[in-house]
Amino acid sequence: MYQMMLYKKLSQVRLIIFIAAFITLTGNSKFLEKTLLVYPLTENWVFICSLFAWLFVFLSALLLIFCYRHTIKPILIILLIISSIVSYAANNFGIVFDHNMIANTFETNTTEFLELVSFKSFLYLLLLGLLPSYFVIKTEITELPLQSQLWQRAKALVIMILIFSLLTIGFFKHYSSFARETNLNLYINPSYYLYSMTKYVDSKVETSTAPFQQIGLDAEINKKTNNQRLVILVIGETARMDRFSLNGYERQTNPLLAKEDVVSFRQMTSCGTDTSWSIPCMFSSLNRSSYNHKEGKNMNNALDIINGAGVEVLWFENNSDSKGVADRISYIDFKSEDVNPVCDIECRDEGMLNSLKDYIDWQSGEDTLVVMHTMGSHGPAYYKRYPSPFEVFSPACQTNQLNECSNEEINNAYDNTIVYADYVLSRLINLFKKYPAGKEIAIFYISDHGESLGESGIYLHGMPYLIAPIEQKQIAALMWFNEEFLELLDINIISEKIDLPLSHDNLFHTLLGLMNINTALYQEKMDIVAQ
Ligand SMILES: [Zn+2]
Numbered sequence: 001m002y003q004m005m006l007y008k009k010l011s012q013v014r015l016i017i018f019i020a021a022f023i024t025l026t027g028n029s030k031f032l033e034k035t036l037l038v039y040p041l042t043e044n045w046v047f048i049c050s051l052f053a054w055l056f057v058f059l060s061a062l063l064l065i066f067c068y069r070h071t072i073k074p075i076l077i078i079l080l081i082i083s084s085i086v087s088y089a090a091n092n093f094g095i096v097f098d099h100n101m102i103a104n105t106f107e108t109n110t111t112e113f114l115e116l117v118s119f120k121s122f123l124y125l126l127l128l129g130l131l132p133s134y135f136v137i138k139t140e141i142t143e144l145p146l147q148s149q150l151w152q153r154a155k156a157l158v159i160m161i162l163i164f165s166l167l168t169i170g171f172f173k174h175y176s177s178f179a180r181e182t183n184l185n186l187y188i189n190p191s192y193y194l195y196s197m198t199k200y201v202d203s204k205v206e207t208s209t210a211p212f213q214q215i216g217l218d219a220e221i222n223k224k225t226n227n228q229r230l231v232i233l234v235i236g237e238t239a240r241m242d243r244f245s246l247n248g249y250e251r252q253t254n255p256l257l258a259k260e261d262v263v264s265f266r267q268m269t270s271c272g273t274d275t276s277w278s279i280p281c282m283f284s285s286l287n288r289s290s291y292n293h294k295e296g297k298n299m300n301n302a303l304d305i306i307n308g309a310g311v312e313v314l315w316f317e318n319n320s321d322s323k324g325v326a327d328r329i330s331y332i333d334f335k336s337e338d339v340n341p342v343c344d345i346e347c348r349d350e351g352m353l354n355s356l357k358d359y360i361d362w363q364s365g366e367d368t369l370v371v372m373h374t375m376g377s378h379g380p381a382y383y384k385r386y387p388s389p390f391e392v393f394s395p396a397c398q399t400n401q402l403n404e405c406s407n408e409e410i411n412n413a414y415d416n417t418i419v420y421a422d423y424v425l426s427r428l429i430n431l432f433k434k435y436p437a438g439k440e441i442a443i444f445y446i447s448d449h450g451e452s453l454g455e456s457g458i459y460l461h462g463m464p465y466l467i468a469p470i471e472q473k474q475i476a477a478l479m480w481f482n483e484e485f486l487e488l489l490d491i492n493i494i495s496e497k498i499d500l501p502l503s504h505d506n507l508f509h510t511l512l513g514l515m516n517i518n519t520a521l522y523q524e525k526m527d528i529v530a531q
Pocket of ligand 1: 237238274275276449
């Protein structure tokens with residue numbers, strides 16, 4: 001087909017119509033699949049056809065407005081390439097490109113990106129992106145006088161608008177019910193990701209122009225003893241509550257933590273379903289219901305406030321980055337062999353422990369909060385997240401191409417990442433168990449979000465919160481205290497909360513509580529360790 005079309009002369013309008021039809025037909029199989037669940041084909045086939053005609057007309061009209069002599073080819077090529085990738089992600093992982101996923105894509109580092117690359121993704125790119133782009137490049141656009149060009153375009157636009165209106169009126173009942181099925185529009189390619197991109201750019205512009213808000217300036221340390229207060233906050237990555245044997249999982253994924261006195265919370269939910277939303281939100285004084293980047297990233301977060309009160313605050317990074325949370329505090333990147341002593345195919349989370357110990361031994365006893373941002377169970381390449389001795393469950397999926405693995409293999413690989421996290425946390429606890437008296441030490445582990453592991457055909461994470469399955473929102477979280485700290489606490493009060501609904505909203509106040517910070521922003525009822 002491409003051969004036939006090559007070197008052919010086409011008018012701008014025809015080229016636009018051809019590409020709009022191509023993307024509408026090839027890029028929307030996930031949308032079709034989701035739509036058929038709500039509108040079964042036998043009773044609704046006319047409506048389904050009209051829906052695709054509607055999408056085609058809408059996209060054509062959009063392109064007719066934006067594509068001109070010099071912009072037509074670049075716009076069509078970019079659209080083809082992005083749509084092919086979006087199609088791949090939607091068909092294979094059920095990924096929805098909402099505003100947040102766009103942010104995620106822009107903020108993902110190269111290594112994370114490479115983990116999503118596979119032979120199949122290349123096929124999508126080649127067949128749905130590169131080949132049709134080649135056709136666009138090779139097409140010769142017929143040169144028409146400006147007047148007839150505009151006339152042709154106006155005619156096409158009027159026809160499109162007419163068809164669009166007729167379809168909408170003709171299937172009015174269907175379309176009004178379709179509009180209420182808010183979840184379906186998330187899968188429309190390319191309209192939905194184009195809409196999300198404009199929303200993303202819009203929020204970026206708003207964030208960068210909004211003034212920074214200083215809050216919590218009244219914060220001060222209210223020490224109750226002469227001991228040093230030392231809190232290690234470990235941010236887990238993609239760790240599901242139900243995959244910890246501490247929480248009742250039938251597989252032994254916590255063989256080491258099972259020997260420690262930890263309090264593991266079973267009803268903890270995340271603020272978002274991906275790193276770039278959850279991390280800034282969990283440190284923000286705003287709750288999940290009101291959190292937005294524009295406000296949240298533009299005001300002091302828990303770390304700024306605690307640091308402002310006089311606590312040493314450090315951020316150890318072994319994941320992507322702090323998503324802006326640690327912009328104003330000390331930051332050490334452990335993703336390179338120069339800094340991290342435990343690197344094989346990648347630098348390991350346990351490599352942060354030695355530096356942590358060195359730092360604590362070196363400093364002169366100020367109250368300290370260290371945040372360790374771990375690589376945890378980051379997918380889809382779960383098999384890369386643990387050194388080989390931790391491959392307890394096998395066979396484990398050995399590719400990032402999850403659909404090439406059985407569900408059992410995927411779950412084995414994922415569970416092995418939890419076994420490794422169990423080891424890292426237990427090493428951390430044992431490091432501090434041995435510390436001499438005079439330090440009140442607490443470790444708080446909390447994941448950023450959960451993960452879908454094939455439930456209802458959904459993989460990975462990042463679904464819009466409202467429609468995200470529970471697996472993406474229910475997260476692992478646990479606490480450990482050393483003896484000095486336990487003397488100040490009634491641990492039963494904390495243990496009673498393990499089955500109460502808690503969330504990232506509690507983190508802001510719990511950190512203030514753990515660090516003995518007095519400020520008007522602190523709400524005792526939100527503090528998990530409040531006595
Ligand atoms: Zn994450």
